[in-house]
Amino acid sequence: MFRQTKKRISSRRNFGSAEEGSNDSLTASSRPEQEQRQLERLYTGKLSFYHERPLGEITLEHFETWAIDRLKVLLEIEAFVSRNYSLKEMESLMKPLLHKLLPLGTDNVADMRKDYISHYILRLCFCRKKELRDKFVRSETLLFKIRFGMLTSTDQVKFVQSLHLSTSQSITEEEKRTLSKELYQTISPLLQFQMNISDEQQKQAYFQQERFIKLPFENVIELLGNRQVFIKNGYAYLPHFQQVTMISSEFSQRLNDELMRTFQFLPRLNEDDRLVPILNHLSSGYTVSDYNNSKGANGYGNNDDDEINAESVWSPEISKHYPLSVRNLMQGLKQNHHLRYYGRQQLTLFLKGIGLSADESLKFWTKAFVQGGHISEDKFNKEYRYNFRHSYGLEGNRINYRPWDCRTILSKPRPGRGDYHGCPFRDWSSERLTSELQAMNLTQQQITSVLDLSEKGDYILANTKVFEFTHKGADVAEGTLIDHPNLYFERSRMLEKKRSAMGGK
Numbered sequence: 001m002f003r004q005t006k007k008r009i010s011s012r013r014n015f016g017s018a019e020e021g022s023n024d025s026l027t028a029s030s031r032p033e034q035e036q037r038q039l040e041r042l043y044t045g046k047l048s049f050y051h052e053r054p055l056g057e058i059t060l061e062h063f064e065t066w067a068i069d070r071l072k073v074l075l076e077i078e079a080f081v082s083r084n085y086s087l088k089e090m091e092s093l094m095k096p097l098l099h100k101l102l103p104l105g106t107d108n109v110a111d112m113r114k115d116y117i118s119h120y121i122l123r124l125c126f127c128r129k130k131e132l133r134d135k136f137v138r139s140e141t142l143l144f145k146i147r148f149g150m151l152t153s154t155d156q157v158k159f160v161q162s163l164h165l166s167t168s169q170s171i172t173e174e175e176k177r178t179l180s181k182e183l184y185q186t187i188s189p190l191l192q193f194q195m196n197i198s199d200e201q202q203k204q205a206y207f208q209q210e211r212f213i214k215l216p217f218e219n220v221i222e223l224l225g226n227r228q229v230f231i232k233n234g235y236a237y238l239p240h241f242q243q244v245t246m247i248s249s250e251f252s253q254r255l256n257d258e259l260m261r262t263f264q265f266l267p268r269l270n271e272d273d274r275l276v277p278i279l280n281h282l283s284s285g286y287t288v289s290d291y292n293n294s295k296g297a298n299g300y301g302n303n304d305d306d307e308i309n310a311e312s313v314w315s316p317e318i319s320k321h322y323p324l325s326v327r328n329l330m331q332g333l334k335q336n337h338h339l340r341y342y343g344r345q346q347l348t349l350f351l352k353g354i355g356l357s358a359d360e361s362l363k364f365w366t367k368a369f370v371q372g373g374h375i376s377e378d379k380f381n382k383e384y385r386y387n388f389r390h391s392y393g394l395e396g397n398r399i400n401y402r403p404w405d406c407r408t409i410l411s412k413p414r415p416g417r418g419d420y421h422g423c424p425f426r427d428w429s430s431e432r433l434t435s436e437l438q439a440m441n442l443t444q445q446q447i448t449s450v451l452d453l454s455e456k457g458d459y460i461l462a463n464t465k466v467f468e469f470t471h472k473g474a475d476v477a478e479g480t481l482i483d484h485p486n487l488y489f490e491r492s493r494m495l496e497k498k499r500s501a502m503g504g505k
Helices: 001-012 031-044 060-082 087-101 109-126 130-150 154-162 173-178 180-193 200-209 217-224 239-271 275-285 326-335 341-354 359-370 377-383 384-393 408-412 430-439 442-455 460-472 485-502
Strands: 212-216 228-233 235-241
Touching: 001 359, 031 109, 031 239, 060 109, 060 154, 060 275, 087 430, 087 442, 109 130, 109 239, 109 275, 130 239, 173 180, 180 228, 180 235, 180 239, 212 217, 212 239, 217 235, 217 239, 235 239, 275 460, 326 341, 326 485, 341 359, 341 384, 341 485, 359 377, 359 384, 377 384, 408 460, 430 442, 442 460
Parallel strands: none
Antiparallel strands: 212 235, 228 235
């Protein structure tokens, strides 16, 4: 036993001392000044290709929280892709979230460090399966494009020059003059739709100043179908403002190769019993939803006005904000005066999350179980009271459990007969789901779109669509993915209060 423990500790200490040239170690012995010099060198132009392993050490707390912050960003990007947003729209909507969770664009070494290391942590999470690798490469490439578009033209030039890409070369002024007619005809529509330049004289002036590069056409295949690039003798001629396509293609290819290398080194990491559970949790899609959980009972919910209590949670004023999963649980409890284990857990933690205190929770559950006459109050206290107090961290190990997000709900066993827990978009038949959505006044077209998403397995996006359809005027920019029942509730109430403050408009 002692030898095994000693071996594990030794492997942790030496985890960063992989062979020279390995890009997949997270930590290594280094001094802070070495780490700072590395980051300043790697972030020329305020952006990075992440082509060297990070130096330095971080705490386990930073290891998890930094990874979660980056995962939130990638999940938002994934939601935008599902809705067919353009890159410009994504750039505009992502700015507040990036500024909050992954700020870049300054010379702040702490921001560079978080960005660089969090990228490598998620490499470890998503390198294990091809499906996860593809998803990670796609999201990270889009994040790269968004950030590149947010840079100044000076920083863009500095960054491209720092890459030393051998596949591209700048064309001479003589070659530009020779091909000026073809080049102008190609980029003229792009200047209008991508650069918002419609005046012909302004287009001509921009063209005269614009620099071009040429590279093998296979590097920009995605531009060929829409005729966005001029091709001659196997080379694609790219204006400077379009070079992000070429660079992001290079970024994507390198990242894909590096993920395979990371996967090969992964067995060394499996001996570290501190990191593996965190990585498994993150790779399953874990995220902490960004709803307001800083107030109220036991640190959850917003109950400043004492609106949430054992009686009010049944009221139409409160229950109209419940997502479909919670409505189902409340209906099952009302009909049967009982819920099985997973149903009790899911509903207890949700109510805790909206601000129901421990005392009010016991009142709620006692009345719900005893009122039907199937269970006496004495039996309730003996068999159930402890579990409800345990959920609030008042018994046992006194863990303050968080409300379940959608991914946690989806990870639980599917409901059987007599169960009410789970996700309606996954667990209900299309007939039942259709009936419930009709009762929520959705149109047939809206119902069809929700059913299509459910059949494809996009349960969280289906839930988000239902929120949008039932909350006309909901601001997409406030949160594009409703991936938590409590987030659904908080956004719904927030929208109602905002409309009330505006006089019902």
